[in-house]
Amino acid sequence: MSRPFQVARCQACAHAIFPPRPICPRCGRRTWRLETAGNGTVEYATSRRDPETGAALDLAQVRLDAGPLVTARCELAVGAGNRVSLALVPTGDTTFRLLASPVRDVRG
Numbered sequence: 826m827s828r829p830f831q832v833a834r835c836q837a838c839a840h841a842i843f844p845p846r847p848i849c850p851r852c853g854r855r856t857w858r859l860e861t862a863g864n865g866t867v868e869y870a871t872s873r874r875d876p877e878t879g880a881a882l883d884l885a886q887v888r889l890d891a892g893p894l895v896t897a898r899c900e901l902a903v904g905a906g907n908r909v910s911l912a913l914v915p916t917g918d919t920t921f922r923l924l925a926s927p928v929r930d931v932r933g
């Protein structure tokens with residue numbers, strides 16, 4: 826079962842990062858709050874063949890609405906400008922894959 830993808834937001838300067846770090850790279854403070862990343866916009870997408878299985882492997886760099894740029898596997902092929910939602914999908918007992926799924930939303 827997937828779970829929401831979260832970023833860490835600095836409580837002092839509101840800078841959001843992923844992955845989390847002990848110290849804010851912008852202001853140097855150590856006070857973080859985790860928040861659901863929400864949706865993002867694909868900046869770059871590529872498709873490869875998995876060398877072992879031959880299956881399509883779609884990857885995208887996604888600029889989160891919250892700020893950070895992340896790399897994710899895609900449920901379906903996407904292109905630059907597409908809106909996606911992100912979720913962590915388990916790949917083992919303690920490992921997760923970041924999965925991007927196309928969404929239709931209207932940004933206000």
Ligand SMILES: [Zn+2]
Nearest residue numbers: 835838849852
């Ligand atoms: Zn900060």
